[in-house]
Amino acid sequence: MKRYLITGASRGIGCAMAEKLAAPDTTLLLHGRDTIALADVCKTVEPRCASVVRLIHDLAVSSGVSDLIASVGSDPLDLLVNNAGIAIVKPFGEITPIEWEQTLGVNVTAPFLLTQRFAPEMPPGASIVNILSVAAKTGFANWSAYCMSKFALEGFFQSVREELRDRRIRVINIYPAATNTEIWNNVEGDWPRNKMISAEQVASAVVYALSRPADVAVESITLSSATGNL
Numbered sequence: 001m002k003r004y005l006i007t008g009a010s011r012g013i014g015c016a017m018a019e020k021l022a023a024p025d026t027t028l029l030l031h032g033r034d035t036i037a038l039a040d041v042c043k044t045v046e047p048r049c050a051s052v053v054r055l056i057h058d059l060a061v062s063s064g065v066s067d068l069i070a071s072v073g074s075d076p077l078d079l080l081v082n083n084a085g086i087a088i089v090k091p092f093g094e095i096t097p098i099e100w101e102q103t104l105g106v107n108v109t110a111p112f113l114l115t116q117r118f119a120p121e122m123p124p125g126a127s128i129v130n131i132l133s134v135a136a137k138t139g140f141a142n143w144s145a146y147c148m149s150k151f152a153l154e155g156f157f158q159s160v161r162e163e164l165r166d167r168r169i170r171v172i173n174i175y176p177a178a179t180n181t182e183i184w185n186n187v188e189g190d191w192p193r194n195k196m197i198s199a200e201q202v203a204s205a206v207v208y209a210l211s212r213p214a215d216v217a218v219e220s221i222t223l224s225s226a227t228g229n230l
């Protein structure tokens with residue numbers, strides 16, 4: 001039986017990945033904060049997997065991360081997907097210390113702690129998937145806190161990949177351009193949804209990378225809209 005943990009599976013890209021990774025030989029450990037949204041996702045995938053474990057924790061605070069770690073238990077994971085993320089979008093002068101801390105907590109510290117806890121017991125052939133962003137490579141006006149967090153993950157996971165190579169654990173970094181999810185609901189401005197890629201397309205890229213033979217590592221996939229980015 002395989003065990004897959006996906007953070008931020010209650011909606012958006014995380015939900016799309018849960019739907020595509022559901023399989024009869026797999027236990028899906030699905031994390032989110034929104035109890036109702038996560039219950040809906042679990043209900044959808046349950047008939048197609050061995051079992052589903054629902055994990056409700058706030059990753060902005062360290063107690064939420066340690067509670068999540070405790071709930072996942074000690075059985076090894078075959079896949080860890082660091083997906084949960086937030087986007088505070090405003091001029092850097094207006095970012096509050098709390099917003100900065102939340103961005104660091106959810107986007108950087110939680111993936112660090114989860115990877116540090118679970119990677120040591122992962123078997124050869126296991127994978128860590130990180131949902132980064134094109135904002136892990138390029139700065140954008142008003143996205144400084146978000147870019148800071150994604151650049152940080154980029155450096156962290158490039159290094160972790162080298163540390164885990166001998167154990168044949170694959171570190172797969174995904175760099176989507178603007179993707180049509182609810183993360184945009186709180187971003188001020190005019191962001192045409194029809195120019196964005198879909199969460200399903202991002203999830204398909206993850207499935208493609210995971211489906212390669214165990215001795216092949218698809219280390220990074222960048223996804224952009226064929227009609228041009230925003």
Ligand SMILES: NC(=O)c1ccc[n+]([C@@H]2O[C@H](COP(=O)([O-])OP(=O)(O)OC[C@H]3O[C@@H](n4cnc5c(N)ncnc54)[C@H](OP(=O)(O)O)[C@@H]3O)[C@@H](O)[C@H]2O)c1
Pocket residue numbers: 007008009010011012013014031032033034035037057058059060082083084085086106131132133134175176177178179180181182183184199
């Ligand atoms: N959409 C894009 O344009 C885009 C592009 C590139 C990369 N990404 C990245 O893709 C990932 C998923 O984003 P998305 O677009 O699917 O966004 P989304 O629809 O807003 O989903 C975000 C997920 O993260 C969870 N989350 C947020 N804050 C959390 C917290 N404090 N504690 C625990 N969970 C929390 C949410 O849980 P609840 O809703 O249950 O609170 C939700 O499941 C993020 O890392 C994002 O940076 C997105």
